[in-house]
Amino acid sequence: MNRIYADHAASTPVHPLVAEEMLRVLTGTYGNASSVHAFGREAKRVVSSARERVAAAIGARASDLVFTSGGTESDNMALFGAAAARADRGRHLLVSQIEHHAVLHAAERLAQQGFDVEYIPVDTRGRVDMDWIREHTRPDTILISVMYANNEVGTIQPVQEIGAFAREHGVWFHTDAVQALGSLPVDCDSLNADLVSFSAHKINGPQGIGALYTAPHIKLPAMLHGGNQERKRRAGTENLAGMAGFARAAELSASALGERRAQSELLRGRLLEGLSASIGDSAFVVNGDPAHTLAHIVNISFPAVGTETMLMNLDMEGIAAASGSACTSGSLETSHVLRAMNLPENVLNSAVRFSFGLGNTSEEIDTIVKKIETITGRVRNKR
Structure with missing residues (x-):
């Protein structure tokens, strides 16, 4: 794998x-x-x-x-x-x-x-x-x-x-x-x-x-x-x-500041466009401020799939993502950041953070999109 x-x-x-x-x-x-x-x-x-x-x-x-x-x-x-x-x-x-x-x-x-x-x-x-x-x-x-x-x-x-x-x-x-x-x-x-x-x-x-x-x-x-x-x-x-x-x-x-930002923006755009095409815009919510944001961090909620379920399934597919800060994500507690933003409960409880950097490729992003599509489809079929 x-x-x-x-x-x-x-x-x-x-x-x-x-x-x-x-x-x-x-x-x-x-x-x-x-x-x-x-x-x-x-x-x-x-x-x-x-x-x-x-x-x-x-x-x-x-x-x-x-x-x-x-x-x-x-x-x-x-x-x-x-x-x-x-x-x-x-x-x-x-x-x-x-x-x-x-x-x-x-x-x-x-x-x-x-x-x-x-x-x-x-x-x-x-x-x-x-x-x-x-x-x-x-x-x-x-x-x-x-x-x-x-x-x-x-x-x-x-x-x-x-x-x-x-x-x-x-x-x-x-x-x-x-x-x-x-x-x-x-x-x-x-x-x-x-x-x-x-x-x-x-x-x-x-x-x-x-x-x-x-x-x-x-x-x-x-x-x-x-x-x-x-x-x-x-x-x-x-x-x-x-x-x-x-x-x-x-x-x-x-x-390499400019180069890194350009690469992160490319990967970010590919992820969001891929999700839009594969699971539809209504199936996910991007959290944060699109006008004032770090390009390499994308926090996404999948309201139909809980955070723990998504992270566990991604991990089984060999994909490492997170539920929030590395210092607290191991406990899978609701993010204090998202709660401070007064987001709806279904958004709070289904948020996953993807963050990119050295070594990430467009092909990897395509794989992440496919795996998310599979996971969300599997959860829907169980209901």
């Missing part, structure tokens, strides 16, 4: 050139970057080079970048760090309802600690309401957190507008750009963001490495204590190979 991977929003295959660079570091640079001898200095050069290369790819200064273990830690560092750094100014935060759970669970924890967290609503396409943000920002608001693009439905948020508003009112703005990196232009300065989260494994880099951009005026207290790594912002021996792999992946994704 030829397997098809259509879950690139969860994690991506490592690019061969990334693996090559990581192997070179793994086998050739084994000193501790904190050591003062030649081996340590070699390791330190790997760290410094990786930081400069990633920073260049996201429009930032190297000194503004903190390497982390991934998007979750970056999000946690942003929220907990901002809360601790600004507690003397206020204890009010605005967080969108459709954030990744790395943000939402951190916000819940802050609420338990006495912070006042309000959740920004979204419309039926998953876009936040700017007027709501303006109306609910207070003198004691210390942070607004709205992701650049949603990982479940692909909806792109007006982050530049939000960031500009936040700066006018002296509020820090955090955006989770984990899903946007590699699919949208990312320039930290033009985003008007104070804190931006990234992760390597969404852009054909290694798992277990990410970064948090902190604007020059942002000073966050350390969450991990021990050594003086990352300018005392994050203690712990550096993941040399991971950093080098992240840097190469960031360079490759930045240079």
Whole structure:
């Protein structure tokens, strides 16, 4: 059976050139970057080079970048760090309802600690309401957190507008750009963001490495204590190979941005046109905002077929898709993103996310369409 991977929003295959660079570091640079001898200095050069290369790819200064273990830690560092750094100014935060759970669970924890967290609503396409943000920002608001693009439905948020508003009112703005990196232009300065989260494994880099951009005026207290790594912002021996792999992946994704989007749009169009021709427009619903969306993510509901049934049948056919965020899809719970969008129950309970990337072909999309046609027909015949 030829397997098809259509879950690139969860994690991506490592690019061969990334693996090559990581192997070179793994086998050739084994000193501790904190050591003062030649081996340590070699390791330190790997760290410094990786930081400069990633920073260049996201429009930032190297000194503004903190390497982390991934998007979750970056999000946690942003929220907990901002809360601790600004507690003397206020204890009010605005967080969108459709954030990744790395943000939402951190916000819940802050609420338990006495912070006042309000959740920004979204419309039926998953876009936040700017007027709501303006109306609910207070003198004691210390942070607004709205992701650049949603990982479940692909909806792109007006982050530049939000960031500009936040700066006018002296509020820090955090955006989770984990899903946007590699699919949208990312320039930290033009985003008007104070804190931006990234992760390597969404852009054909290694798992277990990410970064948090902190604007020059942002000073966050350390969450991990021990050594003086990352300018005392994050203690712990550096993941040399991971950093080098992240840097190469960031360079490759930045240079191929247009090419990747064009290929994703081709695959997206082929999937939707194929479904329209095979099962009919009335048999499926596309969730999200067609005017503001990541091309490589397509969230589709098949109201006649439940999410679990569709995913299980696709998996048996060798096709990998998802019900939502990779961190929660294993539980097959109803998506908090779709629920925040106030979609009908039959749409909520039948949503499947397909996401494309390196290695996907038009032929694979045709196979997915045929298998969905077979599955939906089988379910109908059982009724």
